[in-house]
Amino acid sequence: MISEENPKRLAQVALVVLLIIGCVTVLLPFIGAVLFAFVVWMCTWRFYAEKLLPRLGGRDTLGASLMTLALILVMLLPTVFLAGSLANGADNLIDFLKPYIELGLPAEPPGWLSGLPFFGGEIEANWHRLAGNREELNTLVKQLIAPARQLALALGGIAANGLLQLALVLFVTFFLYRDGAAISNALYVGARKLGGELGENMMDKARGTVVGVMLGIVGTAAAQGTVAMIGFLIAGVPQAMLLGFATFFLSMIPIGPPLIWGGAAAWLYSEGQTGWAIFMALYGLFVISSIDNFVKPVLIARGAGLSILLIALGVLGGVLVFGFIGIFLGPVLLALGDMLLQRWIREEPLA
Numbered sequence: 001m002i003s004e005e006n007p008k009r010l011a012q013v014a015l016v017v018l019l020i021i022g023c024v025t026v027l028l029p030f031i032g033a034v035l036f037a038f039v040v041w042m043c044t045w046r047f048y049a050e051k052l053l054p055r056l057g058g059r060d061t062l063g064a065s066l067m068t069l070a071l072i073l074v075m076l077l078p079t080v081f082l083a084g085s086l087a088n089g090a091d092n093l094i095d096f097l098k099p100y101i102e103l104g105l106p107a108e109p110p111g112w113l114s115g116l117p118f119f120g121g122e123i124e125a126n127w128h129r130l131a132g133n134r135e136e137l138n139t140l141v142k143q144l145i146a147p148a149r150q151l152a153l154a155l156g157g158i159a160a161n162g163l164l165q166l167a168l169v170l171f172v173t174f175f176l177y178r179d180g181a182a183i184s185n186a187l188y189v190g191a192r193k194l195g196g197e198l199g200e201n202m203m204d205k206a207r208g209t210v211v212g213v214m215l216g217i218v219g220t221a222a223a224q225g226t227v228a229m230i231g232f233l234i235a236g237v238p239q240a241m242l243l244g245f246a247t248f249f250l251s252m253i254p255i256g257p258p259l260i261w262g263g264a265a266a267w268l269y270s271e272g273q274t275g276w277a278i279f280m281a282l283y284g285l286f287v288i289s290s291i292d293n294f295v296k297p298v299l300i301a302r303g304a305g306l307s308i309l310l311i312a313l314g315v316l317g318g319v320l321v322f323g324f325i326g327i328f329l330g331p332v333l334l335a336l337g338d339m340l341l342q343r344w345i346r347e348e349p350l351a
Helices: 002-055 060-103 120-131 134-178 180-235 240-250 256-270 274-304 308-322 326-345
Strands: none
Touching (some): 060 134, 180 240, 180 256, 180 308, 240 256, 256 274, 308 326
């Protein structure tokens, strides 16, 4: 009897393993978007289930449609608007540089350029050399065109891929809202079958960590964008609202906000407003960027119930290993590992 059951059991195990491998292979190209959809769903599920759905009489499809529409207005449309504004800015830059390419450089560089500390003298010498040698200028322009075109194509591809990924996230999120009760119940039932009480605790810990990380990231981005917009308005930088919105989005990247407020400071300096340029640089360094350094870890740690050290290691390590979605996966994994370690130290049974 044992010898007959063993091959059958092995065949069943092999079939299950092959099925799992097949499912993972099919979903692998979309795994990042699906995981991020789960992040958005977990962070907004309580509002949807406790506030919105009861007012709609429990109509899941209508509620899911309204939530998805709200996410489109909050996430997708601003991204498209920002991409269009950046494209318009690139066109304006090309129009600005076109006369220099066609007619050559003026005999003297702008005063603000030659007056830059440390590099002003060298820039002025190279400017005079290129202004007096049209052939060398054309050669330099040709050398710069190909990398600039490749960079533009790469940025365009990244933007297009980001919009497609975001659209897929919203598509998946609709079904998570519509069938959210059944999905949530299935997750808890599966966790309970696998780990008993520990499994349920791990589910709660994972949800709390994800919500905490999202709170820290979005809260910090909103704070940086608002503070940056106020600084731009004070300094008289044009398109302050657009730049504040760009700061909000680029705050997800460690060097994102300095690109915005640094560019604004450079523009102010080029316009001869040295005092406001210094103000913008100091304001960006000590106010805008300091929010990311101090507020984000505190918000994440408070929402996730983790130490700031684990949060920092989880976010940085998660990004290096998993990419953008690692911002959420890294702290979640460390939170679950920390919970298991604490139980082991207290010599509590794992199940």
